[in-house]
Amino acid sequence: MNPRADRPAGRVTAECSVIVPTYRRPEALRALVAALTLQDYPASRFEVILVDDGGGIPLGPAVDEFRVGPNLSLMTQANAGPGAARNLGASRASGRYLAFTDNDCLPDPGWLSAFARGFEDSPSAVLGGKTYNVLSDNIYAAATQLVSDYLYDHYSPTQVLGGFFTANNLAVPREAFLDAGGFDPALRFGEDRDFCYRWACCGGRFAAAPQAVVRHAHALNLATFLGLHCRYGGGTAHFRNRTKERGLPRVKLSPPSWYLNLVLQGIRYGPGLHGLGLSALIAAAQAAVAIGLFRGALVAQRREIDGFLNENP
Numbered sequence: 176m177n178p179r180a181d182r183p184a185g186r187v188t189a190e191c192s193v194i195v196p197t198y199r200r201p202e203a204l205r206a207l208v209a210a211l212t213l214q215d216y217p218a219s220r221f222e223v224i225l226v227d228d229g230g231g232i233p234l235g236p237a238v239d240e241f242r243v244g245p246n247l248s249l250m251t252q253a254n255a256g257p258g259a260a261r262n263l264g265a266s267r268a269s270g271r272y273l274a275f276t277d278n279d280c281l282p283d284p285g286w287l288s289a290f291a292r293g294f295e296d297s298p299s300a301v302l303g304g305k306t307y308n309v310l311s312d313n314i315y316a317a318a319t320q321l322v323s324d325y326l327y328d329h330y331s332p333t334q335v336l337g338g339f340f341t342a343n344n345l346a347v348p349r350e351a352f353l354d355a356g357g358f359d360p361a362l363r364f365g366e367d368r369d370f371c372y373r374w375a376c377c378g379g380r381f382a383a384a385p386q387a388v389v390r391h392a393h394a395l396n397l398a399t400f401l402g403l404h405c406r407y408g409g410g411t412a413h414f415r416n417r418t419k420e421r422g423l424p425r426v427k428l429s430p431p432s433w434y435l436n437l438v439l440q441g442i443r444y445g446p447g448l449h450g451l452g453l454s455a456l457i458a459a460a461q462a463a464v465a466i467g468l469f470r471g472a473l474v475a476q477r478r479e480i481d482g483f484l485n486e487n488p
Contacts, residue, residue: 189246190220191287192270192349196260197278199230201237203392204278208241216287221274222246224264229254258358258366261342265349265357273352277343280389281309289387290346300380301347301371303327303340304387314449315395318456319403321440329433332371332381337426339371340381344389351379359417364410369417376423400456401463408464412471434461 193211197204204225211223223246227234234249241247252263257277265273274290276282286304293302305327308320323341332338342358345367355374358366371381395403418425438461441453 189222189268189270191216191222191272191274191290191346192264192268193221193223193274193276193287194261194264194268195223195225195276195278196228196257196264197225197230197234198228198254198257199232200278201232201234204234205237206281207276207278208238208247210281212241213284214282214287215284216291218246221287222248222268222270224268225249225278226260226264227251228257228260255360256363256366257342258362259360261366262357262360265352268349270349272346273349274346275342275344276389279393280306280343280391283388283390286387286389289384293346293382293384293387294348297380297382299348299351300382301332301340301345301374302382302384302387303331304344304346304389305385306341306344306389306391309390309392310394313394314452315397315400315456316391316393318441318453318460319393319395319400320391321444321453322437322457322460325437325440327383329436330429331383332375333383336375336424337368337372339368342367342370343391344387346384346387355379362410362413362417364406365414366410368411369414372414372418372423372426373421401459404460404463405467405470408467408469409471410467411464412468412474416471437461 195204195207208223208225214221225234225238225248227249229252238247238249248267250263250267252260261275272290272294274287289304290302293300306320306323308316310316326338330338332340355370355377357370359369362369375381415426438454438458441455441457442450444450445453
């Protein structure tokens with residue numbers, strides 16, 4: 176998908192465009208849009224673009240009550256993944272800046288204002304906000320959030336080449352985003368890591384915006400928890416393969432101590448059995464990531480072999 180598709184005529188020009196990919200979550204989408212109406216940022220200065228990624232469920236009823244003006248629009252595409260959906264929204268956006276979040280997130284009222292302040296200090300940077308888990312009673316969501324917090328604190332793109340800000344709380348200048356090619360639509364997981372790495376390799380800057388807060392509400396059970404992290408591993412494999420295809424420097428793996436400290440986050444976060452349970456789940460998540468990484472690497476290798484055989488029958 177061309178991230179520079181022409182914007183429709185007559186769109187309102189905004190300072191910031193909020194882009195939200197969505198898939199079969201009408202109630203969560205309604206809660207997100209309701210949260211966006213509570214922003215302390217002037218309503219006339221931002222627009223909201225929702226992109227239905229071919230979910231096949233009518234989403235209009237979930238957001239029609241908020242569509243009282245031209246600053247909220249709902250678009251639909253054939254199912255192509257969140258990266259492609261974000262690109263479509265960005266291509267139709269009128270804002271000078273793009274702010275990305277997901278439909279299982281609830282931005283705090285000061286979310287856009289915090290990004291606006293961040294752009295005042297770093298007008299050409301990619302900004303990463305801070306995400307908190309609101310499902311504190313769901314141990315799987317809590318463990319996933321601890322992994323995310325660890326990445327934010329110890330694998331930030333402001334400090335490490337290959338670090339990244341997650342796409343559920345990220346803002347970027349629109350023109351620079353389009354010039355960089357947007358998100359890679361071939362990656363259904365890890366497209367935020369890929370974008371941040373390409374941005375860094377081109378000399379782009381990053382800045383943390385910890386006051387740009389979203390509350391994440393992604394309920395998980397053991398099966399969906401392990402499946403999610405396995406897909407993250409697969410996304411990492413595809414990202415590494417795409418990096419190789421582009422001739423960019425390979426991202427170095429972190430030392431064993433980095434992963435050990437990650438697993439220990441559960442014990443440090445919670446006392447007693449609860450902390451042990453969190454650490455056990457983080458270890459299981461990393462095992463699932465490794466499985467996904469291995470599977471993804473096998474798929475990439477098989478494609479290389481098939482391509483070679485097709486070129487050399």
